Protein backbone atom coordinates (compact mmCIF):
# COMPACT_ATOMS: atom_id res chain seq x y z
CA UNK A 1 0.00 0.00 0.00
CA UNK A 2 1.39 3.35 -0.98
CA UNK A 3 1.69 6.05 1.63
CA UNK A 4 3.00 9.54 1.97
CA UNK A 5 4.19 8.87 5.47
CA UNK A 6 6.38 11.24 7.39
CA UNK A 7 5.54 14.23 5.19
CA UNK A 8 6.08 16.98 7.69
CA UNK A 9 4.86 19.89 5.63
CA UNK A 10 1.92 21.64 7.20
CA UNK A 11 -0.74 24.21 6.45
CA UNK A 12 0.61 26.70 8.90
CA UNK A 13 -0.97 29.80 7.50
CA UNK A 14 -3.91 28.81 5.35
CA UNK A 15 -6.60 31.44 5.83
CA UNK A 16 -10.31 31.17 5.31
CA UNK A 17 -9.90 33.52 2.38
CA UNK A 18 -7.33 31.14 0.85
CA UNK A 19 -9.79 28.31 1.05
CA UNK A 20 -12.51 30.20 -0.76
CA UNK A 21 -10.25 31.38 -3.58
CA UNK A 22 -8.68 27.97 -4.07
CA UNK A 23 -11.97 26.14 -3.94
CA UNK A 24 -13.64 28.43 -6.44
CA UNK A 25 -10.84 28.86 -8.93
CA UNK A 26 -9.44 25.40 -9.32
CA UNK A 27 -11.78 22.91 -7.78
CA UNK A 28 -10.35 19.68 -9.12
CA UNK A 29 -7.02 20.05 -10.81
CA UNK A 30 -4.95 22.00 -8.40
CA UNK A 31 -1.63 20.78 -7.11
CA UNK A 32 -2.21 20.26 -3.41
CA UNK A 33 1.40 21.10 -2.70
CA UNK A 34 1.06 24.57 -4.16
CA UNK A 35 -0.55 25.61 -0.91
CA UNK A 36 1.80 23.82 1.37
CA UNK A 37 3.49 25.97 3.91
CA UNK A 38 6.45 25.09 6.01
CA UNK A 39 6.00 24.44 9.69
CA UNK A 40 6.99 27.07 12.23
CA UNK A 41 10.46 28.34 11.48
CA UNK A 42 10.29 27.41 7.79
CA UNK A 43 9.46 29.67 4.87
CA UNK A 44 5.95 30.76 3.91
CA UNK A 45 4.07 30.06 0.70
CA UNK A 46 5.56 32.98 -1.19
CA UNK A 47 9.04 31.76 -0.50
CA UNK A 48 8.21 28.26 -1.74
CA UNK A 49 6.51 29.45 -4.91
CA UNK A 50 8.82 32.33 -5.65
CA UNK A 51 12.05 30.31 -5.70
CA UNK A 52 10.77 27.37 -7.68
CA UNK A 53 13.64 25.83 -9.61
CA UNK A 54 13.54 23.08 -12.23
CA UNK A 55 14.49 20.62 -9.51
CA UNK A 56 11.66 21.80 -7.33
CA UNK A 57 9.29 21.65 -10.29
CA UNK A 58 10.35 18.05 -10.88
CA UNK A 59 9.81 17.23 -7.23
CA UNK A 60 6.43 18.91 -7.34
CA UNK A 61 5.46 16.92 -10.43
CA UNK A 62 6.49 13.73 -8.66
CA UNK A 63 4.47 14.62 -5.59
CA UNK A 64 1.49 15.48 -7.73
CA UNK A 65 1.76 12.13 -9.51
CA UNK A 66 1.88 10.40 -6.13
CA UNK A 67 -1.10 12.33 -4.87
CA UNK A 68 -3.04 11.57 -8.04
CA UNK A 69 -2.21 7.91 -7.61
CA UNK A 70 -3.63 8.09 -4.09
CA UNK A 71 -6.84 9.49 -5.47
CA UNK A 72 -6.42 12.73 -3.57
CA UNK A 73 -6.87 15.09 -6.48
CA UNK A 74 -10.23 13.69 -7.44
CA UNK A 75 -11.75 15.33 -4.38
CA UNK A 76 -12.52 19.04 -4.46
CA UNK A 77 -11.35 19.18 -0.86
CA UNK A 78 -7.79 18.36 -1.80
CA UNK A 79 -7.80 21.45 -3.98
CA UNK A 80 -8.12 23.48 -0.83
CA UNK A 81 -5.11 21.72 0.63
CA UNK A 82 -6.92 19.69 3.24
CA UNK A 83 -4.87 16.57 2.67
CA UNK A 84 -1.94 18.34 4.27
CA UNK A 85 -1.07 18.51 7.91
CA UNK A 86 -2.66 21.01 10.26
CA UNK A 87 -0.53 23.84 11.74
CA UNK A 88 -0.45 22.32 15.24
CA UNK A 89 0.51 18.84 13.99
CA UNK A 90 4.03 18.88 15.46
CA UNK A 91 2.64 19.92 18.83
CA UNK A 92 0.29 16.95 18.73
CA UNK A 93 3.14 14.58 17.86
CA UNK A 94 5.12 15.91 20.80
CA UNK A 95 2.32 15.46 23.31
CA UNK A 96 0.25 12.54 22.05
CA UNK A 97 1.21 9.08 20.77
CA UNK A 98 0.30 9.46 17.09
CA UNK A 99 1.12 11.15 13.84
CA UNK A 100 -0.85 11.87 10.68
CA UNK A 101 -0.14 10.06 7.43
CA UNK A 102 -2.03 10.05 4.14
CA UNK A 103 -3.47 6.82 2.83
CA UNK A 104 -5.37 5.91 -0.30
CA UNK A 105 -9.16 6.40 -0.16
CA UNK A 106 -9.17 7.51 3.48
CA UNK A 107 -7.08 10.68 3.26
CA UNK A 108 -5.35 11.63 6.50
CA UNK A 109 -5.12 8.88 9.12
CA UNK A 110 -3.94 8.95 12.75
CA UNK A 111 -1.17 6.36 13.17
CA UNK A 112 0.20 5.21 16.54
CA UNK A 113 3.85 6.22 16.98
CA UNK A 114 4.28 3.71 19.83
CA UNK A 115 2.32 0.92 21.49
CA UNK A 116 -0.74 2.38 23.25
CA UNK A 117 -2.39 0.76 26.28
CA UNK A 118 -6.15 0.35 26.60
CA UNK A 119 -7.54 3.34 28.50
CA UNK A 120 -4.75 5.75 27.47
CA UNK A 121 -5.83 9.21 26.29
CA UNK A 122 -4.81 9.50 22.63
CA UNK A 123 -5.99 13.10 22.35
CA UNK A 124 -7.61 15.63 24.67
CA UNK A 125 -8.71 18.67 22.72
CA UNK A 126 -10.52 21.88 23.53
CA UNK A 127 -13.29 22.79 21.02
CA UNK A 128 -12.29 25.56 18.61
CA UNK A 129 -15.97 26.50 18.86
CA UNK A 130 -19.15 24.80 20.03
CA UNK A 131 -22.87 25.52 20.20
CA UNK A 132 -25.51 23.92 22.41
CA UNK A 133 -28.35 22.57 20.27
CA UNK A 134 -31.41 24.85 20.26
CA UNK A 135 -33.72 22.25 21.77
CA UNK A 136 -31.25 21.74 24.67
CA UNK A 137 -30.00 25.30 24.98
CA UNK A 138 -30.46 25.43 28.77
CA UNK A 139 -28.70 22.09 29.40
CA UNK A 140 -25.10 23.33 29.35
CA UNK A 141 -23.21 26.59 29.88
CA UNK A 142 -22.71 28.29 26.50
CA UNK A 143 -19.18 29.34 27.46
CA UNK A 144 -17.65 26.21 29.05
CA UNK A 145 -20.22 23.50 28.10
CA UNK A 146 -20.44 22.28 31.70
CA UNK A 147 -23.63 20.53 32.61
CA UNK A 148 -26.18 22.97 34.13
CA UNK A 149 -27.83 20.44 36.43
CA UNK A 150 -31.16 21.23 38.09
CA UNK A 151 -29.56 22.66 41.19
CA UNK A 152 -26.73 24.68 39.72
CA UNK A 153 -26.92 28.42 39.12
CA UNK A 154 -27.57 29.47 35.54
CA UNK A 155 -28.00 32.88 33.99
CA UNK A 156 -30.03 33.35 30.80
CA UNK A 157 -29.44 36.45 28.68
CA UNK A 158 -32.65 38.46 29.28
CA UNK A 159 -32.44 40.03 25.81
CA UNK A 160 -31.94 37.15 23.35
CA UNK A 161 -33.24 34.58 25.85
CA UNK A 162 -31.07 31.96 24.18
CA UNK A 163 -27.64 31.91 25.75
CA UNK A 164 -27.24 30.55 29.25
CA UNK A 165 -24.09 30.74 31.40
CA UNK A 166 -22.89 29.14 34.61
CA UNK A 167 -21.86 31.26 37.58
CA UNK A 168 -18.12 31.12 36.82
CA UNK A 169 -18.49 32.15 33.17
CA UNK A 170 -21.32 34.64 33.48
CA UNK A 171 -19.45 37.97 33.79
CA UNK A 172 -16.79 37.44 31.10
CA UNK A 173 -19.07 35.60 28.69
CA UNK A 174 -21.84 38.20 28.84
CA UNK A 175 -19.33 40.85 27.91
CA UNK A 176 -18.40 38.96 24.71
CA UNK A 177 -22.00 38.06 24.04
CA UNK A 178 -23.05 41.71 23.80
CA UNK A 179 -21.45 41.93 20.33
CA UNK A 180 -23.69 39.22 18.88
CA UNK A 181 -26.76 39.31 21.14
CA UNK A 182 -28.75 41.25 18.52
CA UNK A 183 -28.06 38.67 15.82
CA UNK A 184 -28.76 35.85 18.27
CA UNK A 185 -32.28 37.23 18.71
CA UNK A 186 -32.86 37.06 14.97
CA UNK A 187 -31.27 33.72 14.14
CA UNK A 188 -34.52 31.82 14.30
CA UNK A 189 -36.09 34.23 11.81
CA UNK A 190 -33.02 34.05 9.51
CA UNK A 191 -33.14 30.25 9.61
CA UNK A 192 -36.82 30.25 8.63
CA UNK A 193 -36.33 32.75 5.80
CA UNK A 194 -33.42 30.82 4.31
CA UNK A 195 -34.72 27.32 5.10
CA UNK A 196 -31.41 26.73 6.83
CA UNK A 197 -30.73 24.92 10.11
CA UNK A 198 -30.66 27.44 12.97
CA UNK A 199 -27.96 25.56 14.88
CA UNK A 200 -25.78 25.46 11.77
CA UNK A 201 -26.04 29.25 11.39
CA UNK A 202 -25.33 29.71 15.09
CA UNK A 203 -22.25 27.53 14.69
CA UNK A 204 -21.06 29.48 11.64
CA UNK A 205 -21.36 32.67 13.69
CA UNK A 206 -19.48 31.13 16.63
CA UNK A 207 -16.66 29.96 14.34
CA UNK A 208 -16.48 33.20 12.40
CA UNK A 209 -16.11 35.09 15.67
CA UNK A 210 -13.03 32.94 16.38
CA UNK A 211 -11.36 34.01 13.16
CA UNK A 212 -8.38 36.26 13.68
CA UNK A 213 -8.59 39.59 11.87
CA UNK A 214 -6.79 39.89 8.53
CA UNK A 215 -3.99 41.94 10.09
CA UNK A 216 -3.56 39.37 12.86
CA UNK A 217 -3.50 36.61 10.27
CA UNK A 218 -0.91 38.20 8.02
CA UNK A 219 1.27 38.85 11.05
CA UNK A 220 2.58 35.29 10.92
CA UNK A 221 4.68 35.52 14.00
CA UNK A 222 3.98 37.40 17.17
CA UNK A 223 6.56 39.67 18.75
CA UNK A 224 8.20 36.84 20.64
CA UNK A 225 8.50 34.81 17.45
CA UNK A 226 5.63 32.43 18.17
CA UNK A 227 3.46 31.35 15.25
CA UNK A 228 -0.11 32.36 16.12
CA UNK A 229 -1.57 29.67 13.89
CA UNK A 230 -0.08 26.97 16.14
CA UNK A 231 -2.01 26.00 19.26
CA UNK A 232 -0.82 25.24 22.79
CA UNK A 233 -0.97 22.33 25.20
CA UNK A 234 -1.89 23.02 28.83
CA UNK A 235 -2.25 20.33 31.47
CA UNK A 236 -2.48 17.62 28.86
CA UNK A 237 -5.17 19.38 26.81
CA UNK A 238 -4.54 20.66 23.29
CA UNK A 239 -5.90 24.14 22.49
CA UNK A 240 -6.03 24.18 18.68
CA UNK A 241 -6.37 27.33 16.54
CA UNK A 242 -8.89 28.59 14.03
CA UNK A 243 -6.31 27.78 11.30
CA UNK A 244 -6.25 24.16 12.48
CA UNK A 245 -10.02 24.01 11.94
CA UNK A 246 -9.60 25.43 8.44
CA UNK A 247 -7.63 22.34 7.46
CA UNK A 248 -10.65 20.07 7.90
CA UNK A 249 -12.50 18.44 5.04
CA UNK A 250 -15.62 20.13 3.75
CA UNK A 251 -16.85 17.69 1.06
CA UNK A 252 -18.10 20.74 -0.79
CA UNK A 253 -18.30 18.79 -4.04
CA UNK A 254 -20.74 16.33 -2.47
CA UNK A 255 -23.40 18.51 -0.86
CA UNK A 256 -26.57 19.16 -2.84
CA UNK A 257 -27.16 22.37 -4.78
CA UNK A 258 -30.35 22.99 -2.77
CA UNK A 259 -28.45 22.76 0.53
CA UNK A 260 -25.75 25.09 -0.80
CA UNK A 261 -28.37 27.61 -1.93
CA UNK A 262 -30.14 27.72 1.43
CA UNK A 263 -26.82 27.97 3.28
CA UNK A 264 -25.76 30.82 1.00
CA UNK A 265 -29.00 32.69 1.73
CA UNK A 266 -28.68 31.98 5.46
CA UNK A 267 -25.06 33.16 5.56
CA UNK A 268 -25.86 36.27 3.56
CA UNK A 269 -28.70 37.21 5.95
CA UNK A 270 -26.50 36.36 8.93
CA UNK A 271 -23.74 38.64 7.72
CA UNK A 272 -26.00 41.58 6.86
CA UNK A 273 -27.87 41.27 10.17
CA UNK A 274 -24.60 41.13 12.07
CA UNK A 275 -23.08 44.09 10.26
CA UNK A 276 -26.21 46.21 10.63
CA UNK A 277 -26.47 45.37 14.34
CA UNK A 278 -22.91 46.66 14.73
CA UNK A 279 -23.78 49.72 12.67
CA UNK A 280 -26.75 50.36 14.94
CA UNK A 281 -24.45 50.22 17.91
CA UNK A 282 -22.86 53.26 16.26
CA UNK A 283 -19.39 52.77 17.69
CA UNK A 284 -16.73 52.61 15.00
CA UNK A 285 -14.09 51.19 17.33
CA UNK A 286 -16.33 48.43 18.51
CA UNK A 287 -17.16 47.68 14.87
CA UNK A 288 -13.48 47.25 14.14
CA UNK A 289 -12.93 44.86 17.01
CA UNK A 290 -15.95 42.68 16.58
CA UNK A 291 -16.31 42.47 12.80
CA UNK A 292 -16.70 38.93 11.45
CA UNK A 293 -13.79 39.44 9.02
CA UNK A 294 -15.66 37.18 6.60
CA UNK A 295 -17.46 37.29 3.28
CA UNK A 296 -20.62 35.27 2.55
CA UNK A 297 -18.49 32.74 0.62
CA UNK A 298 -16.21 32.33 3.60
CA UNK A 299 -19.15 31.76 5.91
CA UNK A 300 -20.42 29.12 3.47
CA UNK A 301 -17.09 27.29 3.72
CA UNK A 302 -17.44 27.35 7.51
CA UNK A 303 -20.95 25.92 7.19
CA UNK A 304 -19.65 23.02 5.08
CA UNK A 305 -16.81 22.46 7.50
CA UNK A 306 -19.28 22.26 10.40
CA UNK A 307 -21.58 20.01 8.41
CA UNK A 308 -18.80 17.47 7.84
CA UNK A 309 -16.93 17.66 11.15
CA UNK A 310 -19.15 18.73 14.06
CA UNK A 311 -19.00 16.29 16.99
CA UNK A 312 -21.74 15.63 19.50
CA UNK A 313 -20.82 16.83 23.02
CA UNK A 314 -22.30 16.96 26.45
CA UNK A 315 -22.18 14.07 28.87
CA UNK A 316 -24.63 13.61 31.67
CA UNK A 317 -23.51 10.89 34.00
CA UNK A 318 -22.43 8.14 31.66
CA UNK A 319 -24.37 9.05 28.60
CA UNK A 320 -23.19 11.05 25.66
CA UNK A 321 -26.19 13.29 25.30
CA UNK A 322 -25.15 15.26 22.21
CA UNK A 323 -26.73 18.38 23.70
CA UNK A 324 -24.06 20.46 21.96
CA UNK A 325 -21.94 20.29 18.81
CA UNK A 326 -18.24 21.16 18.66
CA UNK A 327 -15.34 21.39 16.20
CA UNK A 328 -12.17 19.55 17.26
CA UNK A 329 -9.63 19.60 14.39
CA UNK A 330 -7.34 16.85 15.72
CA UNK A 331 -10.11 14.58 17.01
CA UNK A 332 -11.39 14.94 13.44
CA UNK A 333 -8.17 13.39 12.11
CA UNK A 334 -9.37 10.01 13.39
CA UNK A 335 -11.13 8.07 10.67
CA UNK A 336 -14.17 5.89 11.16
CA UNK A 337 -13.98 2.12 11.53
CA UNK A 338 -16.83 -0.32 12.09
CA UNK A 339 -14.34 -2.05 14.41
CA UNK A 340 -13.00 1.00 16.26
CA UNK A 341 -10.11 0.88 18.73
CA UNK A 342 -10.81 4.27 20.37
CA UNK A 343 -13.87 6.06 21.76
CA UNK A 344 -14.94 9.63 22.56
CA UNK A 345 -16.07 11.13 25.83
CA UNK A 346 -16.51 14.87 26.33
CA UNK A 347 -15.97 16.73 29.58
CA UNK A 348 -17.15 20.31 29.40
CA UNK A 349 -15.71 21.77 26.20
CA UNK A 350 -12.86 19.22 26.01
CA UNK A 351 -13.16 16.06 23.96
CA UNK A 352 -11.18 13.05 25.18
CA UNK A 353 -10.42 10.13 22.92
CA UNK A 354 -9.19 6.98 24.68
CA UNK A 355 -7.92 3.67 23.38
CA UNK A 356 -10.48 0.93 24.05
CA UNK A 357 -7.92 -1.82 23.52
CA UNK A 358 -4.14 -2.20 23.41
CA UNK A 359 -2.97 -0.74 20.09
CA UNK A 360 0.27 -1.75 18.39
CA UNK A 361 2.74 0.83 17.05
CA UNK A 362 1.96 1.83 13.43
CA UNK A 363 -1.71 0.80 13.69
CA UNK A 364 -4.40 3.27 12.71
CA UNK A 365 -6.44 4.90 15.49
CA UNK A 366 -10.13 4.82 14.63
CA UNK A 367 -13.42 5.72 16.24
CA UNK A 368 -16.99 4.97 15.22
CA UNK A 369 -19.23 7.65 13.74
CA UNK A 370 -22.40 5.50 13.69
CA UNK A 371 -24.40 2.65 15.28
CA UNK A 372 -22.39 -0.48 14.50
CA UNK A 373 -24.99 -3.21 15.07
CA UNK A 374 -26.41 -2.78 11.58
CA UNK A 375 -26.02 -4.75 8.35
CA UNK A 376 -23.11 -3.59 6.21
CA UNK A 377 -25.33 -1.96 3.57
CA UNK A 378 -27.17 0.09 6.20
CA UNK A 379 -23.92 1.24 7.82
CA UNK A 380 -22.46 2.23 4.47
CA UNK A 381 -25.62 4.09 3.52
CA UNK A 382 -25.66 5.95 6.85
CA UNK A 383 -22.07 7.06 6.35
CA UNK A 384 -22.69 8.04 2.73
CA UNK A 385 -25.78 10.06 3.68
CA UNK A 386 -24.48 11.76 6.79
CA UNK A 387 -20.72 11.93 6.17
CA UNK A 388 -20.47 11.65 2.38
CA UNK A 389 -18.00 8.76 2.14
CA UNK A 390 -17.86 5.12 1.21
CA UNK A 391 -16.51 3.19 4.22
CA UNK A 392 -13.30 1.29 3.52
CA UNK A 393 -12.68 -0.02 7.05
CA UNK A 394 -11.46 -3.62 7.54
CA UNK A 395 -14.94 -4.81 8.59
CA UNK A 396 -16.54 -3.37 5.44
CA UNK A 397 -13.68 -4.51 3.21
CA UNK A 398 -13.76 -8.21 4.11
CA UNK A 399 -15.75 -10.24 1.55
CA UNK A 400 -19.30 -10.59 2.92
CA UNK A 401 -19.18 -14.38 2.47
CA UNK A 402 -16.54 -14.71 5.20
CA UNK A 403 -17.56 -11.74 7.35
CA UNK A 404 -19.61 -11.77 10.53
CA UNK A 405 -21.71 -9.11 8.77
CA UNK A 406 -23.48 -11.80 6.76
CA UNK A 407 -25.19 -13.07 9.91
CA UNK A 408 -26.74 -9.66 10.63
CA UNK A 409 -28.85 -9.93 7.47
CA UNK A 410 -28.90 -13.70 6.81
CA UNK A 411 -31.83 -16.15 6.85
CA UNK A 412 -31.07 -19.73 7.86
CA UNK A 413 -30.62 -22.05 4.88
CA UNK A 414 -33.43 -24.58 4.68
CA UNK A 415 -31.53 -27.24 2.76
CA UNK A 416 -31.50 -30.31 4.98
CA UNK A 417 -28.33 -30.62 7.08
CA UNK A 418 -26.95 -27.24 5.94
CA UNK A 419 -26.04 -24.72 8.63
CA UNK A 420 -25.37 -21.86 6.23
CA UNK A 421 -27.19 -18.57 5.77
CA UNK A 422 -29.10 -17.34 2.76
CA UNK A 423 -28.10 -13.86 1.57
CA UNK A 424 -29.23 -11.75 -1.34
CA UNK A 425 -26.96 -12.74 -4.23
CA UNK A 426 -26.64 -9.01 -4.99
CA UNK A 427 -25.15 -8.42 -1.50
CA UNK A 428 -23.03 -11.55 -1.53
CA UNK A 429 -21.29 -10.74 -4.80
CA UNK A 430 -21.54 -6.96 -4.91
CA UNK A 431 -18.37 -4.96 -4.48
CA UNK A 432 -20.37 -2.08 -3.10
CA UNK A 433 -23.29 -3.15 -0.97
CA UNK A 434 -26.35 -0.95 -1.11
CA UNK A 435 -28.78 -0.95 1.79
CA UNK A 436 -31.91 -0.62 -0.36
CA UNK A 437 -32.27 -3.26 -2.99
CA UNK A 438 -35.94 -3.64 -3.60
CA UNK A 439 -35.65 -5.76 -6.71
CA UNK A 440 -36.64 -9.37 -6.30
CA UNK A 441 -33.10 -10.60 -6.16
CA UNK A 442 -32.17 -14.26 -5.87
CA UNK A 443 -30.79 -15.50 -2.54
CA UNK A 444 -27.81 -17.77 -2.12
CA UNK A 445 -26.44 -19.92 0.69
CA UNK A 446 -22.94 -19.03 1.89
CA UNK A 447 -22.18 -22.70 2.61
CA UNK A 448 -23.98 -25.04 0.21
CA UNK A 449 -24.35 -22.38 -2.55
CA UNK A 450 -28.01 -23.30 -3.00
CA UNK A 451 -29.70 -20.51 -4.98
CA UNK A 452 -33.30 -19.52 -4.34
CA UNK A 453 -34.54 -17.50 -7.28
CA UNK A 454 -38.04 -16.01 -7.17
CA UNK A 455 -38.09 -15.83 -10.98
CA UNK A 456 -36.98 -19.41 -11.62
CA UNK A 457 -39.60 -21.75 -13.04
CA UNK A 458 -40.38 -24.86 -10.99
CA UNK A 459 -40.22 -25.42 -7.22
CA UNK A 460 -37.71 -23.37 -5.23
CA UNK A 461 -36.87 -26.23 -2.93
CA UNK A 462 -37.65 -29.46 -4.74
CA UNK A 463 -39.94 -31.69 -2.73
CA UNK A 464 -40.91 -28.96 -0.27
CA UNK A 465 -44.05 -26.94 0.09
CA UNK A 466 -43.44 -23.23 -0.16
CA UNK A 467 -43.47 -21.49 3.19
CA UNK A 468 -42.03 -18.25 4.45
CA UNK A 469 -38.97 -20.27 5.54
CA UNK A 470 -37.84 -20.88 2.02
CA UNK A 471 -38.97 -17.57 0.54
CA UNK A 472 -36.55 -15.15 2.21
CA UNK A 473 -37.77 -12.19 0.14
CA UNK A 474 -41.11 -12.57 1.97
CA UNK A 475 -39.73 -13.73 5.30
CA UNK A 476 -37.73 -10.58 5.98
CA UNK A 477 -40.59 -8.08 5.28
CA UNK A 478 -42.91 -10.29 7.40
CA UNK A 479 -40.43 -10.13 10.28
CA UNK A 480 -40.07 -6.36 9.85
CA UNK A 481 -43.85 -5.88 10.00
CA UNK A 482 -44.24 -8.09 13.05
CA UNK A 483 -41.39 -6.27 14.84
CA UNK A 484 -42.81 -2.84 13.94
CA UNK A 485 -46.23 -3.80 15.34
CA UNK A 486 -44.68 -4.94 18.64
CA UNK A 487 -42.59 -1.77 18.88
CA UNK A 488 -45.68 0.38 18.37
CA UNK A 489 -47.18 -1.16 21.50
CA UNK A 490 -43.87 -0.88 23.37
CA UNK A 491 -43.63 2.84 22.59
CA UNK A 492 -47.06 3.29 24.16
CA UNK A 493 -45.46 1.84 27.30
CA UNK A 494 -47.91 -1.05 27.33
CA UNK A 495 -45.15 -3.35 28.56
CA UNK A 496 -47.27 -6.42 29.27
CA UNK A 497 -48.82 -6.46 25.78
CA UNK A 498 -45.53 -5.51 24.15
CA UNK A 499 -43.80 -8.39 25.90
CA UNK A 500 -46.34 -10.87 24.51
CA UNK A 501 -45.87 -9.50 20.99
CA UNK A 502 -42.07 -9.37 21.20
CA UNK A 503 -41.88 -12.92 22.56
CA UNK A 504 -44.17 -14.09 19.77
CA UNK A 505 -41.95 -12.29 17.26
CA UNK A 506 -38.89 -14.12 18.61
CA UNK A 507 -40.71 -17.46 18.62
CA UNK A 508 -41.86 -16.97 15.01
CA UNK A 509 -38.58 -15.82 13.53
CA UNK A 510 -35.74 -17.18 15.71
CA UNK A 511 -35.45 -20.45 13.79
CA UNK A 512 -35.63 -18.67 10.45
CA UNK A 513 -33.30 -15.70 10.81
CA UNK A 514 -29.69 -16.09 11.97
CA UNK A 515 -29.40 -15.62 15.79
CA UNK A 516 -27.24 -12.51 15.18
CA UNK A 517 -29.78 -11.04 12.73
CA UNK A 518 -30.31 -7.33 13.41
CA UNK A 519 -34.10 -7.70 13.71
CA UNK A 520 -33.77 -10.33 16.43
CA UNK A 521 -31.11 -8.26 18.18
CA UNK A 522 -33.26 -5.11 18.05
CA UNK A 523 -36.13 -6.94 19.77
CA UNK A 524 -34.00 -7.99 22.76
CA UNK A 525 -33.51 -4.65 24.53
CA UNK A 526 -37.22 -3.68 24.55
CA UNK A 527 -38.04 -7.21 25.65
CA UNK A 528 -35.55 -7.00 28.51
CA UNK A 529 -37.04 -3.65 29.50
CA UNK A 530 -40.59 -5.09 29.45
CA UNK A 531 -39.46 -7.92 31.75
CA UNK A 532 -37.83 -5.43 34.12
CA UNK A 533 -40.91 -3.21 34.10
CA UNK A 534 -42.94 -6.28 35.09
CA UNK A 535 -40.49 -7.24 37.86
CA UNK A 536 -39.29 -10.36 36.05
CA UNK A 537 -35.53 -10.04 36.59
CA UNK A 538 -34.94 -13.72 35.77
CA UNK A 539 -36.22 -13.41 32.19
CA UNK A 540 -34.77 -9.91 31.91
CA UNK A 541 -31.28 -11.23 32.68
CA UNK A 542 -31.75 -14.10 30.22
CA UNK A 543 -32.37 -11.56 27.43
CA UNK A 544 -29.53 -9.37 28.68
CA UNK A 545 -27.12 -12.32 28.39
CA UNK A 546 -28.20 -12.86 24.77
CA UNK A 547 -27.68 -9.14 24.03
CA UNK A 548 -24.17 -9.23 25.53
CA UNK A 549 -23.34 -12.38 23.61
CA UNK A 550 -24.42 -10.77 20.30
CA UNK A 551 -22.53 -7.54 21.04
CA UNK A 552 -19.32 -9.34 21.96
CA UNK A 553 -19.46 -11.52 18.84
CA UNK A 554 -20.25 -8.74 16.40
CA UNK A 555 -18.22 -5.91 17.94
CA UNK A 556 -15.26 -7.25 19.86
CA UNK A 557 -13.78 -4.46 21.96
CA UNK A 558 -14.96 -2.27 24.79
CA UNK A 559 -17.64 0.40 24.61
CA UNK A 560 -19.90 2.34 26.95
CA UNK A 561 -22.84 0.51 25.36
CA UNK A 562 -21.37 -2.80 26.50
CA UNK A 563 -20.81 -1.40 30.01
CA UNK A 564 -24.41 -0.18 30.17
CA UNK A 565 -25.76 -3.67 29.37
CA UNK A 566 -23.45 -5.23 31.98
CA UNK A 567 -24.76 -2.64 34.42
CA UNK A 568 -28.38 -3.71 33.71
CA UNK A 569 -27.31 -7.32 34.26
CA UNK A 570 -25.66 -6.45 37.58
CA UNK A 571 -28.82 -4.66 38.70
CA UNK A 572 -30.94 -7.67 37.79
CA UNK A 573 -28.66 -10.04 39.74
CA UNK A 574 -29.05 -7.72 42.74
CA UNK A 575 -32.84 -7.64 42.32
CA UNK A 576 -32.94 -11.43 42.20
CA UNK A 577 -30.75 -11.67 45.31
CA UNK A 578 -33.14 -9.42 47.22
CA UNK A 579 -36.36 -11.07 45.98
CA UNK A 580 -38.39 -12.62 48.81
CA UNK A 581 -38.81 -15.92 46.99
CA UNK A 582 -35.03 -16.39 46.60
CA UNK A 583 -33.42 -18.98 48.89
CA UNK A 584 -30.36 -18.05 51.01
CA UNK A 585 -28.08 -20.17 48.86
CA UNK A 586 -29.30 -18.63 45.61
CA UNK A 587 -29.23 -15.12 47.07
CA UNK A 588 -25.56 -15.57 47.93
CA UNK A 589 -24.81 -16.74 44.41
CA UNK A 590 -26.69 -13.81 42.81
CA UNK A 591 -24.91 -11.31 45.07
CA UNK A 592 -21.56 -12.71 43.97
CA UNK A 593 -22.61 -12.58 40.32
CA UNK A 594 -23.80 -8.98 40.78
CA UNK A 595 -20.47 -8.02 42.33
CA UNK A 596 -18.47 -9.62 39.52
CA UNK A 597 -20.68 -7.97 36.91
CA UNK A 598 -20.27 -4.50 38.48
CA UNK A 599 -16.50 -5.06 38.56
CA UNK A 600 -16.65 -5.69 34.82
CA UNK A 601 -18.71 -2.50 34.34
CA UNK A 602 -16.16 -0.53 36.32
CA UNK A 603 -13.26 -1.89 34.27
CA UNK A 604 -14.94 -1.04 30.94
CA UNK A 605 -15.97 2.46 32.10
CA UNK A 606 -12.50 3.10 33.47
CA UNK A 607 -11.07 2.31 30.05
CA UNK A 608 -13.57 4.41 28.11
CA UNK A 609 -14.01 7.33 30.52
CA UNK A 610 -10.88 7.41 32.66
CA UNK A 611 -10.56 6.59 36.34
CA UNK A 612 -11.42 10.10 37.49
CA UNK A 613 -14.81 10.08 35.81
CA UNK A 614 -16.32 6.94 37.27
CA UNK A 615 -19.70 7.39 38.92
CA UNK A 616 -20.17 6.30 42.54
CA UNK A 617 -21.84 2.90 42.81
Ligand SMILES: C[S@@+](CC[C@H](N)C(=O)[O-])C[C@H]1O[C@@H](n2cnc3c(N)ncnc32)[C@H](O)[C@@H]1O
Nearest residue numbers: 106107108332333334335336389390391392393
Ligand atom coordinates in the same frame (compact mmCIF):
# COMPACT_ATOMS: atom_id res chain seq x y z
C1 LIG B 1 -13.42 13.49 10.27
S1 LIG B 1 -12.59 13.22 8.77
C2 LIG B 1 -11.27 12.13 9.16
C3 LIG B 1 -9.97 12.64 8.57
C4 LIG B 1 -9.89 12.61 7.08
N1 LIG B 1 -9.35 11.34 6.61
C5 LIG B 1 -9.11 13.77 6.51
O1 LIG B 1 -8.21 13.57 5.71
O2 LIG B 1 -9.42 14.89 6.85
C6 LIG B 1 -13.78 12.21 8.01
C7 LIG B 1 -13.50 11.94 6.56
O3 LIG B 1 -12.44 10.98 6.44
C8 LIG B 1 -12.73 10.03 5.44
N2 LIG B 1 -12.98 8.74 6.11
C9 LIG B 1 -13.11 8.53 7.44
N3 LIG B 1 -13.29 7.24 7.72
C10 LIG B 1 -13.31 6.59 6.54
C11 LIG B 1 -13.50 5.23 6.19
N4 LIG B 1 -13.71 4.28 7.08
N5 LIG B 1 -13.48 4.93 4.88
C12 LIG B 1 -13.27 5.89 3.92
N6 LIG B 1 -13.08 7.20 4.21
C13 LIG B 1 -13.10 7.55 5.50
C14 LIG B 1 -14.01 10.52 4.77
O4 LIG B 1 -13.67 11.33 3.68
C15 LIG B 1 -14.67 11.34 5.85
O5 LIG B 1 -15.55 12.31 5.37
